Amino acid sequence: MFYIKAPTGQVSLHVLEKCILARLEYLQLLYQAKAHEFDGNFEYLLENSVYDKIGHFSLRLLASVSHDLCNYWIVRETLLFQNRLHHILPRQLYRLLRRIVCQLRLLADTKKLINRTLIDICIFLSNQSVFKHIVSKDHKKNCNCFHTKVRFELVPDLIKERKLNLNAGYAIVYCSKWKEILSSLFSTYMTTELISMKSKAKHTINHDARFDYLYQKIYYKIFKKNYGHGRVTIDNIDIESKNFPLCMQHLHKKLRNTHRLSHYARLHYSLFLKESGMVLQDAISYWKEEYSKPHSCSSLCSHHWQSNERKFVYSIRHLYGLEGSRKNYKSPNCEFMCTNFSSPMYEGGCPFKNFDINIVKKLLSSSLSDDQVTKLLNITSPQNPQIACAEYFKILDQRNSDNIVINSPLQYYLTMVNAEH
Ligand code: SF4
Numbered sequence: 001m002f003y004i005k006a007p008t009g010q011v012s013l014h015v016l017e018k019c020i021l022a023r024l025e026y027l028q029l030l031y032q033a034k035a036h037e038f039d040g041n042f043e044y045l046l047e048n049s050v051y052d053k054i055g056h057f058s059l060r061l062l063a064s065v066s067h068d069l070c071n072y073w074i075v076r077e078t079l080l081f082q083n084r085l086h087h088i089l090p091r092q093l094y095r096l097l098r099r100i101v102c103q104l105r106l107l108a109d110t111k112k113l114i115n116r117t118l119i120d121i122c123i124f125l126s127n128q129s130v131f132k133h134i135v136s137k138d139h140k141k142n143c144n145c146f147h148t149k150v151r152f153e154l155v156p157d158l159i160k161e162r163k164l165n166l167n168a169g170y171a172i173v174y175c176s177k178w179k180e181i182l183s184s185l186f187s188t189y190m191t192t193e194l195i196s197m198k199s200k201a202k203h204t205i206n207h208d209a210r211f212d213y214l215y216q217k218i219y220y221k222i223f224k225k226n227y228g229h230g231r232v233t234i235d236n237i238d239i240e241s242k243n244f245p246l247c248m249q250h251l252h253k254k255l256r257n258t259h260r261l262s263h264y265a266r267l268h269y270s271l272f273l274k275e276s277g278m279v280l281q282d283a284i285s286y287w288k289e290e291y292s293k294p295h296s297c298s299s300l301c302s303h304h305w306q307s308n309e310r311k312f313v314y315s316i317r318h319l320y321g322l323e324g325s326r327k328n329y330k331s332p333n334c335e336f337m338c339t340n341f342s343s344p345m346y347e348g349g350c351p352f353k354n355f356d357i358n359i360v361k362k363l364l365s366s367s368l369s370d371d372q373v374t375k376l377l378n379i380t381s382p383q384n385p386q387i388a389c390a391e392y393f394k395i396l397d398q399r400n401s402d403n404i405v406i407n408s409p410l411q412y413y414l415t416m417v418n419a420e421h
Contacts, residue, residue: 001084004103006057019044023055027076062215064194064201066326078187085179090135097126114192117150124148144174155184230277234285245412246351254347259293265348271331275410280320333408352385
């Protein structure tokens with residue numbers, strides 16, 4: 001359960017995938033306090049089994065390359081550790097403490113503060129008198145018969161929650177806190193491990209198609225929901241763009257007409273599409289389709305898909321959190337769209353705020369009647385672009401949306417298609 005050494009041997013990709021997916025599903029249910037609803041195969045989650053270790057170490061590797069995945073996984077894996085600790089039998093606990101000491105002593109970096117502290121704590125807890133005391137039925141919840149100390153920076157969660165007293169940079173750990181201290185050190189140990197393996201793991205994932213496949217699969221499984229349940233695909237984008245706010249409708253039309261967008265316009269529109277549900281493969285095909293055509297914009301655009309394919313694919317994958325820092329980039333909100341009007345070549349921005357009135361009129365006329373356009377233009381003011389945008393939404397929306405307030409292009413779209421945000 002507190003795994004230090006990865007198992008050796010061979011495993012087929014489909015078994016590896018099952019170990020990972022079953023673990024992820026269980027971890028998420030545990031996090032939601034619904035572990036009893038798990039109906040997957042428990043064979044992959046038997047404590048100390050090879051499958052359990054494979055799932056743990058594979059997720060450790062995959063999580064190390066992404067900040068989002070790392071935060072997601074450590075919280076849940078620590079919860080699993082706590083849960084297992086809660087049900088552990090005395091002899092299993094004793095074996096666990098001794099194993100941690102033995103395995104950490106075999107490592108080259110026993111000088112690492114976290115490793116040294118774990119060794120010290122496990123030796124302290126497995127000391128005969130302390131051990132007998134902590135596993136006895138009479139051990140009180142707030143007992144302070146035995147104590148030791150750890151550096152405060154190793155147990156930030158316990159310090160934050162004021163569960164331990166501090167003295168000269170050390171947190172005082174009483175015997176009643178043995179589960180808390182082990183869980184907290186488990187979390188710190190995992191964080192440290194993930195940081196130190198990050199660059200090697202990145203190389204492995206980028207150069208091994210199997211791990212790249214697994215990474216993509218779990219990343220989308222976990223974070224797809226954060227993209228909001230939009231439904232934009234390469235096949236429906238022309239129809240679906242009618243539900244986009246005016247700023248994104250404009251970028252879509254511009255791209256279809258000139259086959260190019262300037263850097264920031266491309267960035268903002270790509271992120272909007274990602275969060276509106278467009279999957280990676282569709283995004284690549286969509287941009288490829290346009291950038292393979294000769295451009296018809298006035299600038300001397302030298303970008304062409306065929307000669308820059310690798311660069312384009314890399315930058316799209318980057319936006320999807322699959323390259324570089326592997327962040328989950330978010331699409332801009334209205335405030336950003338209105339104020340970051342970068343250069344005269346930039347086609348983006350908020351039409352109600354930044355565009356010439358004749359361009360706004362032209363854009364509106366593709367979805368509104370002349371009367372509606374005139375009415376809307378009468379209330380349009382660069383000081384309150386979101387009010388005009390909300391009015392536009394209300395005209396197009398069939399439902400009662402009197403109280404709508406627009407704060408981002410994505411929220412506009414998801415509300416329009418009645419999706420969760
Ligand atoms: Fe887009 Fe926001 Fe402007 Fe509406 S108010 S057009 S959503 S930037």
